[in-house]
Amino acid sequence: MSILSGLFSSDMAIDLGTANTLVYVKGRGIILNEPSVVAYHVKDGKKQVLAVGEDAKLMLGRTPGSIEAIRPMRDGVIADFDTAEEMIKHFIRKVHRRTTFSKPKVIVCVPHGATPVEKRAIRQSVLSAGARRAGLIAEPIAAAIGAGMPITDPTGSMVVDIGGGTTEVAVLSLGDIVYARSVRVGGDRMDEAIISYLRRQQNLLVGESTAERIKTTIGSARMPADGRGAIVRIRGRDILNGVPKEIELSQAQVAEALAEPVQQICDAVMQALEATPPDLAADIVDRGVMLTGGGALLGDIDLALREQTGLAISVADQTLSCVALGTGRALEYEKQLRHVIDYDS
Ligand SMILES: Nc1ncnc2c1ncn2[C@@H]1O[C@H](COP(=O)(O)OP(=O)(O)OP(=O)(O)O)[C@@H](O)[C@H]1O
Ligand SMILES: [Mg+2]
CATH class of the missing domain: 3.30.420.40 (ATPase, nucleotide binding domain)
Incomplete structure (x- = not known):
C-alpha cells in the first residue's frame, strides 16, 4: 500500500x-x-469464529452439530x-x-x-x-438523508424504512424527528408468514432461506391482477410423511400469506399520519412518502400503501443502501x- x-x-x-x-x-x-451473520465452530463448549457475512449466511439452516450460524x-x-x-x-x-x-x-x-x-x-x-x-x-x-430528502428544511418529510427486523415510520422537520414509530414487522416477519402459510395450507416445511427467496422473487403486497400471477416451484419437506416434496406456488398464494405483515406496515403509516401535526401533515400530502430499506422492494408495496393512505409513495433509489x-x-x-x-x- x-x-x-x-x-x-x-x-x-x-x-x-x-x-x-x-x-x-x-x-x-x-x-x-x-x-x-456469524458462524462458529463449537468444540468442547468453546466457540471459534468460522465465517462472517456472506459465507456464514450460506450456512444458515444447513449446519451440522459442530457449527452454529447466528x-x-x-x-x-x-x-x-x-x-x-x-x-x-x-x-x-x-x-x-x-x-x-x-x-x-x-x-x-x-x-x-x-x-x-x-x-x-x-x-x-x-x-x-x-x-x-x-x-x-x-x-x-439516516434513511431520509440517504434518500435525498430535505430534512433540515422547515417542512415535513415522511420516511418509511422497511428493514429485515423493523419498520420505522418517521416524520422529520428541521433536521430532527417530530414523530417516529417502530414496529417489529419487516422482511423477517414476511418470511415467517410464508413459512407458516406453507405449513398450514400445503403441509410443507421450508426453511428461512427458501421463504426469503420466494418473497424476493414473486412476493407481492397485493393480489395479482389476473388472480393467480406468476408461479414458482418450491421444495421442502412433507409434514405428513417426512419426505422431500416439490409443489407449485402462485403469486396470489404468496400475497395471501403476506397480507398480515403488509397490513401491519400500512397501519403503522396510518397511525403516524394521524399523530402528525396538521401543518406537517399538509407538507406530507404535498411531497408524498419515501420508502427505504429492503422491504420497499416487495412487489406493489408502494401501490398498497397508496391505496390505504391516498398519498403519493416513492421508493428511494438504492433502497438497500440508503x-x-x-x-x-x-x-x-x-x-x-x-x-x-x-x-x-
Ligand atoms: N426484492 C425484495 N422483495 C422483498 N423483500 C426484499 C427484497 N430484497 C430484499 N428484501 C428483504 O429486505 C430485508 C433486508 O432489508 P435491509 O437490508 O434494509 O434490512 P436491515 O437494514 O438489515 O434491517 P433493519 O433495518 O430492520 O435492522 C430482508 O428481509 C430481505 O429479505
Ligand atoms: Mg436497516
Missing part, C-alpha cells in the same frame, strides 16, 4: 442492520455490504451482544487501512426505538473494536449535520 494512504482517514459509518451490515468509509463510499440482530436490536461485537470487529478490521496511524471515528445508526442500554452496548462494541470515537445517528434520519449512504453523508458533512450525531449519551 502506498505511503500516501496513511494520510487518508478510515473514519467510517456503519449500518448495523438485522439482515445486512454496510460500511461506508469516508471519502470512499460503501465498501462493505454483507449479511449480519444472526446477532433480531427485530432491529442486538439479541446476542458477544456475537454482534465479534461481527462489528470483523467488519471494521476488514475495511480499516492498517497504514493509517490514527484509530478511526465510527458512526453507527441505531433504530429510533433503541433503549439507552442497547445504545451503550453498540457504542461499547465499536470502541472495543478499536474506534477512537463512537457516534450514533437515528436510523430514520441508510448507510445517509450515515456516510452525516460523516462527510459533519460540520453541517453535527446535531444529528450523538457522541455521548
